[in-house]
Amino acid sequence: MPSNDKPVNGQENPSFSDLIDQAPPPPVLELDGKHRTRRLARLRAAWKESWEEGGFLYQRWDEVFRARHASWHEIATWIKAAALFGGISLIVMMVDAAGDIASTTLRGLSVVPAVPTAGDGSGLWGTVDHPIRLFLADQAAHLAVAPAALYVFWQLTGLLAFVGGFFRNSGARIAWLLFGCVTLAMVWSASPAGGRTAATGLAALMWALASIFALRGLTLQPIVHNHPPQFQPQFSPTLHLHAWLPAPTPAGDDFDDEPDNIHPLQR
Template identity: 40%
Template structure:
């Protein structure tokens, strides 16, 4: 009978027990945590309390003193309002411009619009536009309407001190006077051109208001207590050297 040489001790199977864990505390409900944060935010120095105080003091502090986040909100609201208004007014403006251009008065060569003083200037312009728009893809009526709109833009923009509008007004007036001079018959050319120049000059009192041709001198004095006086300094004459004294000897060395 064979002997069993395996001397490995027999270890009985033991059931593995899970590691012991520390007892966990019950989690705080979310509603209670939210209520605690809300109360802390409205205490003195809290986030919501500080924002409310800044918003309450904003009318008294004005634009420069109010908080930056209020300025950002107001600026964003203003931009959104402008975008909404522009989006709603785009169709209405396009329709109005279409009606304005289609309803422009018909320009005919040699057709007298009226017998007033205004016709002395207006009729040569109408005739000039009608005579030089035959080869253009748009009608003479549209060109005449655009000419009126540009003049109105230059007058209103110049009154509001816009440099670009004033340049437009100047070019518009010079072109109008040139059209009147070119189209008016020779016997009345001088009178018509003079009336056009006078009318444009009178309207320029509004379009070019505040504009002066007098040169201005601006002196920026940054240091207080400094007074500028125009003075002329004449150097004192140098006395001739005394007799018997060499010319190369300094006067202080003379004894």
């Protein structure tokens, strides 16, 4: 059987199955009244030989050990294939799980009664949720849309804004702030007059607690980035001096025709 491994020291590196076939048949041994087969002995001999320096398993382990400090192009092909297969399998599992979660969430959101009943206003969540459903049901009577559709849209808006804000999306955080303001307004409008302040305050506290996660990392302090200028002009002042020298005196001129107080400049 041909081997796909690189030759070691100028010799072909045998594969694991070749080592099994080339191993000498050991003598039959007895243990507790039973005989060990030659096949088992060959496997043991091939296993030990493959872990020796230059063996098949020794080289594979060495490739795994060196892959920690090597670049992607230097990693062995079989390691790349295993990593890609594992990554693709993980992505498929995550997409499948996300699809199931989204389907379950949408099914739960869609199962909403068209008109809220009197028993829906019990508990902390009911104190906030019941006025919202009453408000949407009252407004849907004047619109060409079902109250359940408005309620589901309100829930989806809050869910998407919360998830997007958690991942620090600016648009989702703006939607989350608008969602909170609109929710507080609906609770204030549809709550009973006697408990309107308490219901609105409770809704504000719930929204503030959820904002801890939806607005995580948001700060009101200005962020100052000090970056050095990319271009720094270089100033190198220079001083230019111009000296004028008189023309050289022609040969044979004895200066007899010049006044005695004028002498030529000597360099």
